[in-house]
Amino acid sequence: xxxxxxxxxEISVVEKEDVTLDCVYETRDTTYYLFWYKQPPSGExxxxxxxxxxxxxxxxxxxxSWNFQKSTSSFNFTITASQVVDSAVYFCALRRVSGGYxxxxxxxxTRLAVHP
Amino acid sequence: xxxxxxxxSRVICKSGTSVKxxxxxxxxxxxxxxxxxxFPKQSLMLMATSNEGSKATYEQGVEKDKFLINHASLxxxxxxxxxxxxxxxxxxxxxxxxxxxxxxxxxxxxxV
Numbered sequence: 001x002x003x004x005x006x007x008x009x010e011i012s013v014v015e016k017e018d019v020t021l022d023c024v025y026e027t028r029d030t031t032y033y034l035f036w037y038k039q040p041p042s043g044e045x046x047x048x049x050x051x052x053x054x055x056x057x058x059x060x061x062x063x064x065s066w067n068f069q070k071s072t073s074s075f076n077f078t079i080t081a082s083q084v085v086d087s088a089v090y091f092c093a094l095r096r097v098s099g100g101y102x103x104x105x106x107x108x109x110t111r112l113a114v115h116p
Numbered sequence: 117x118x119x120x121x122x123x124x125s126r127v128i129c130k131s132g133t134s135v136k137x138x139x140x141x142x143x144x145x146x147x148x149x150x151x152x153x154x155f156p157k158q159s160l161m162l163m164a165t166s167n168e169g170s171k172a173t174y175e176q177g178v179e180k181d182k183f184l185i186n187h188a189s190l191x192x193x194x195x196x197x198x199x200x201x202x203x204x205x206x207x208x209x210x211x212x213x214x215x216x217x218x219x220x221x222x223x224x225x226x227x228v
Binding site: 035037042043044045047050091093095102103104105106107108109111 | 148150157158159160161162165207209211213216217218219220221222224
């Protein structure tokens with residue numbers, strides 16, 4: 001079975017604080033993709049990153065960074081020096097590579113509130 | 117980058133009527149599109165997989181007669197909520213995939 005767990009339901013921080021959003025996944029597949037999406041109040045999903053299961057290199061994009069640890073089945077997301085515009089719901093998702101489908105399995109989401 | 121356009125963004129309808137939501141891939145061909153439903157403060161739940169030229173594949177517990185999906189071309193999939201009831205009120209969002217899954221803007225359906 002495939003599952004994505006985001007244990008943090010809501011996080012509240014003050015602007016300029018660093019914040020880490022946790023994501024733990026379960027899959028029996030050896031090849032898979034992991035994603036992070038941002039959902040602002042408008043509702044649309046904004047793609048942030050895709051990570052192949054064979055690529056465990058951490059990635060940094062501006063204030064965003066991702067830590068993929070296959071040994072612990074985790075794909076955590078850190079926002080450095082958070083800003084009010086970072087306030088949104090963040091979803092971690094898992095996608096199979098095999099099977100002919102590209103459907104995503106989403107975690108429950110973490111609601112991040114960044115206060116001025 | 118690839119864009120998926122979803123219309124309408126908001127719709128209010130009377131109970132018992134049907135509502136059609138369109139999902140278009142604007143600059144790529146999508147043989148497969150996906151329809152998700154999201155209740156307030158909850159995650160996205162996959163409803164069905166829309167396959168161009170064939171029947172949609174519905175997830176367990178999703179009523180295929182209630183949520184009709186048509187994928188008549190490589191760029192358009194439609195979701196029709198038939199005989200809508202207040203409990204069908206939700207946020208519906210479609211996606212189409214290349215390497216990434218691109219999402220439409222979502223449709224907020226309110227049934228009164």
